[in-house]
Amino acid sequence: MTADVDTAATAPGAGHRLAKIITEVLSPAVIVVLLPFAVAWNATGHALLATVVWALVVAVFYSVLPMVFMVRGARAGKWDGHWVRERERRFVPLLMCLVSALVGLAILLLGHSPQDVIALAFSMITVLLACMLITRWWKVSIHATVAGGSVATVTLIYGWVMLVLVPLVALVAWSRVVVRDHTVGQVVVGALLGPVVGGVVFVLLR
Template identity: 65%
Template sequence: MDTTVSSSLPLRVARAVTEVLSPAVVVPLLSFAVAWHATAHDVVATLGWGLLVTVFYAAIPMAIVVRGARGGRWDGHWVRERERRLVPFLLILVSTVAGLVVMLAGSAPRDVLALAWSMVVTLLACLVITRWWKVSVHATVAGGALATVVLLYGPWYLLSLPALVLVGWSRVVVEDHTVAQVVVGTVLGPVVGGVVFLAIR
């Protein structure tokens, strides 16, 4: 048996998980899930509010990091170097705040606004922490998303907890984060994002 191929399999799986369960994927899914609940299952309204959140909280942020990576401003679309995370985080914060302003002006449903506020405050927390330490944004977003879905749809969704563990595992295996950075992110999302979500909704 080829030990090189065998030993690289976990790394390949981890890389795939890092992309498939990245914030760029989780945030849109969460946006539509929250909008679906907030609009009492109105398909048109769900699409409208879900797309709005997706644009300002996932599409534009991803465009920012990809553009910066292609321009050589940081080392890739996940910005592995802590010192270089401050600029993209600030730019993403501008996008999220702009999205929040649009939602406030458009009288977005309460739960959608709560989601927007929770993501803005969580991003601010990550930004502050990043001044001195590197926290896993993948784990933060995944943890916050799980907490939000459980709050809206019930405890049965805790059955998706293995996906959260998988996200954390992948970030450690690809060597983008330490176990501590993943654990802090996993707790940060539900604690900060979840509390803000509950407080506003």
């Protein structure tokens, strides 16, 4: 494999089809909708309404709105697909993700969201900034970054039992390599970047 893979896979087979499904089902867009509910549920003391309110703020501004922007950009031909496979075209979508996330963070701060939810928001913004910096020269896997960081976050909150989710990170990494959107090195770095950068920020701010 080359150091920077920017083309979609065309290889047939059941493994490739499964990898494409995993790429969508365990995508950053899906995980970043689910993760804030897990964090807010614990942070609010299992208060259902508060959990839903704060989790939805994170989900909308950190996942839904950025995804809408990327899908619309793909349909307009600005980049090659909603995951923006071409590294050189990733900066603008990532920048829009950052703007949306900062708006969401402002809402959390003004609304006096629980500290763990704010810590999650800051950790995701920090990881996004790291990805933006790296992507200027290299195509790190954001799928693997988000998956790894999310497992680290729920482990910090709910304990070591959450490490049972680690195989899902490996599955995401495998899928990104099989569909040829990333190399092994790119998914390994991503899987470590999320826990190391995001995890440290989360621990420091919670």
